[in-house]
Each structure stands twice: as C-alpha cells, then as structure tokens.
Amino acid sequence: MARGSTLPAPRRGIRGAIAYRGGEGMVAWAFHRISGIAVSAFLTLHVVSIFLVGANPEFYDSLHLFYASAPGKVAEVLLGAALLYHALNGTRIVVMDLWPALTAYHRQLWRIVWVTFFTLGLPGAYIILSRIWETAK
Amino acid sequence: MSGAPRARQPRPKGQGRELTYWLLTRYTALALFVLALAHYTVTHFVYDSSIQTAEWIKQVRWNSLAARFVDWSMLVIVMIHSCLGMRTVVQDYVKGRAQDVVLGLLYILTATLVTLGSHVVLTLPLS
Ligand code: HEM
Numbered sequence: 001m002a003r004g005s006t007l008p009a010p011r012r013g014i015r016g017a018i019a020y021r022g023g024e025g026m027v028a029w030a031f032h033r034i035s036g037i038a039v040s041a042f043l044t045l046h047v048v049s050i051f052l053v054g055a056n057p058e059f060y061d062s063l064h065l066f067y068a069s070a071p072g073k074v075a076e077v078l079l080g081a082a083l084l085y086h087a088l089n090g091t092r093i094v095v096m097d098l099w100p101a102l103t104a105y106h107r108q109l110w111r112i113v114w115v116t117f118f119t120l121g122l123p124g125a126y127i128i129l130s131r132i133w134e135t136a137k
Numbered sequence: 138m139s140g141a142p143r144a145r146q147p148r149p150k151g152q153g154r155e156l157t158y159w160l161l162t163r164y165t166a167l168a169l170f171v172l173a174l175a176h177y178t179v180t181h182f183v184y185d186s187s188i189q190t191a192e193w194i195k196q197v198r199w200n201s202l203a204a205r206f207v208d209w210s211m212l213v214i215v216m217i218h219s220c221l222g223m224r225t226v227v228q229d230y231v232k233g234r235a236q237d238v239v240l241g242l243l244y245i246l247t248a249t250l251v252t253l254g255s256h257v258v259l260t261l262p263l264s
Contacts, residue, residue: 025144032145037226040219044250047212050194051253054261057191068187076181083177087170093145094163124182131185 028089028110035086042079070132077125084121088113146225158221165218172211195264205258212254220247 052060066072092113096103146162149155180186189198199205223243231239 029144033226036219036222040223043215043219044246047250047254051257053191053194054257060191064187064190067189072187076186080177080181083173087174090166091170094166097145097148097163127182131187135187 028092028113031085032089032093035082038082039079039086068135073128073132077128080124080128081117081121084124085113085117088116158224162218162221165214165221168214169211169218172207172214176208176211195261199258199261200264202263209255209258212258213251216247216251216254220244 049060049063052063067076092106092109095109096106102109146159149159180189199208220243224240227236227239227243
C-alpha cells in the first residue's frame with residue numbers, strides 16, 4: 001500500500017490538535033468546538049455579572065455600560081453568531097445521533113445549517129448593529 | 138481519547154457512565170436549542186440589551202416567578218451541558234495528572250456558577 005494513503009498520526013499538543021487532517025466533518029467540528037468554548041467563557045462572565053444584580057447593583061450597572069457601546073454591540077453580534085452556529089450544528093449532530101437513519105442526509109443537513117445561519121443571522125446582526133447609529137443620532 | 142478531529146463524539150459503547158454523559162449532552166442540547174435561542178432573542182432583539190439595568194431586571198424581567206423558574210432551569214441545564222462539553226475538551230488537550238487537576242477546577246467552577254446564579258435568581262426580592 002502506498003505510504004501516503006494513510007492519515008498521519010495525530011501530533012501532540014496544540015499544533016497537533018488544530019492541524020488540518022482532512023475529512024469533511026473537520027470544519028463543522030472545529031467551529032463547534034471553538035463556539036462551544038467561546039459561549040462557555042461568556043457564560044462564566046455572564047453568571048457572575050448577573051449575580052451582581054443582587055449583590056452589588058451599582059457595580060453591575062457600571063459593567064453593563066459595555067452593552068451600550070459600539071464594541072459591545074459588535075461583541076453581542078459575535079456572541080450571537082457563535083451561539084447560533086453551535087445551536088444549529090449541535091442540532092444536526094443530535095438528529096444524526098438519535099436517528100441514525102438520517103445520517104444519509106448529512107450533506108443536506110449541513111446545507112440547512114448554513115442557509116439558516118445566514119437567513120437569521122444577517123438580519124439579526126443588522127438589527128443589533130443599527131442601534132449603534134440609532135443611539136448616536 | 139486523542140486530539141484527533143472527528144465530526145462528533147462517537148456514541149460510547151455499552152451502558153456505562155460515559156454513555157449517560159453522552160446522552161445527557163444531547164438531551165440538554167435539545168432543551169437549550171429552545172431555551173438559549175429564546176433567551177438571546179428576548180435579551181438582544183425584543184429589548185435593547187443596553188437598557189437592562191439592575192433595576193430593570195428587578196422591575197421587568199424578573200417580576201414573575203414563572204420567568205425566574207425558566208431562567209433557573211436554563212441555568213442548571215446549560216451548566217450541565219457546558220461542563221460536560223468542557224470536560225471533553227480538557228480530556229482532549231490535557232493529559233496525565235494535570236488532567237485531574239484541570240477537571241477538578243472545572244467542576245469547582247461549575248458548582249460555583251450554579252450557586253451564584255441560583256442565589257440571585259431565588260433571593261432577589263420580587264417587585
Ligand atoms: C443552543 C443549543 C445548543 C445545542 C443544540 C448544543 C449542542 C451540542 C452538542 C450536540 C455537543 C456535543 C458535540 C460532540 O459530542 O462532539 C455540544 C458540545 C459542546 N457544547 Fe453545546 N449546544 C448548545 C448550547 C451550548 C451552550 C449555550 C454552551 C455553553 C455555554 C455550549 C457549550 C458546549 C461545549 C463547550 C461543547 C464541547 C465541544 C467539543 O467537545 O468540541 N453548548 N453542544
């Protein structure tokens with residue numbers, strides 16, 4: 001058998017973890033992992049800040065000013081994009097895992113993820129970002 | 138478990154604890170599809186996020202027990218899901234003794250967040 005026909009052994013460490021080794025689920029998997037970690041990081045900050053609503057409302061309000069700023073609105077859109085992709089792709093995974101017969105349609109499911117992502121995401125991003133120039137008026 | 142990419146975690150063989158975690162990740166995911174997306178819609182589209190001060194949360198968002206019950210349920214469900222998810226991530230990238238330490242920190246963080254979140258949603262006076 002030709003040597004090049006086998007996949008290289010996974011390398012250790014971060015380089016190994018993110019190296020491209022092909023396979024069509026690669027993009028779906030990488031985005032799912034990155035978005036899952038990003039949303040978990042936000043969730044940690046979010047729960048702590050909501051805790052302050054009871055413990056220290058003035059401090060909460062001062063932190064919350066970020067949501068009114070332009071960088072805050074951009075961050076909101078990025079959070080929404082990560083959550084929306086993760087939710088859509090996650091549902092694709094759950095559908096195939098709980099109803100394996102549907103795995104035959106994985107290409108269609110993958111296409112539905114992206115069509116839905118942009119159909120909902122682009123108008124959504126516009127609504128949030130438009131508040132930047134609306135409040136500036 | 139290696140760092141090799143895969144489309145998703147394969148269903149664990151047999152009936153053990155790993156299968157329970159795998160299924161729990163999926164059931165919580167289905168619940169979150171509704172809860173988390175609805176939550177984002179309410180907090181970022183229905184209302185402008187920037188008006189949601191501490192006083193507003195007290196007067197408007199959390200002025201009903203039903204709303205608090207939904208948010209508390211979401212807190213518990215999302216913490217189970219993200220803890221199990223981050224557990225897989227840690228197991229992929231951290232090996233040996235260090236893995237036990239990092240997993241321990243993850244569980245402490247999860248328990249702390251459930252405690253802080255439950256505290257505020259259950260004790261903030263109803264207005
Ligand atoms: C909104 C609905 C959601 C759905 C449908 C969903 C679905 C899923 C599924 C099916 C997995 C397992 C993937 C696998 O086994 O390879 C997963 C992993 C994960 N999820 Fe979610 N999830 C959702 C929300 C969230 C939220 C809100 C968070 C964080 C707060 C989160 C964090 C994670 C993490 C960290 C992983 C591990 C990623 C990995 O192993 O690569 N998920 N999600």
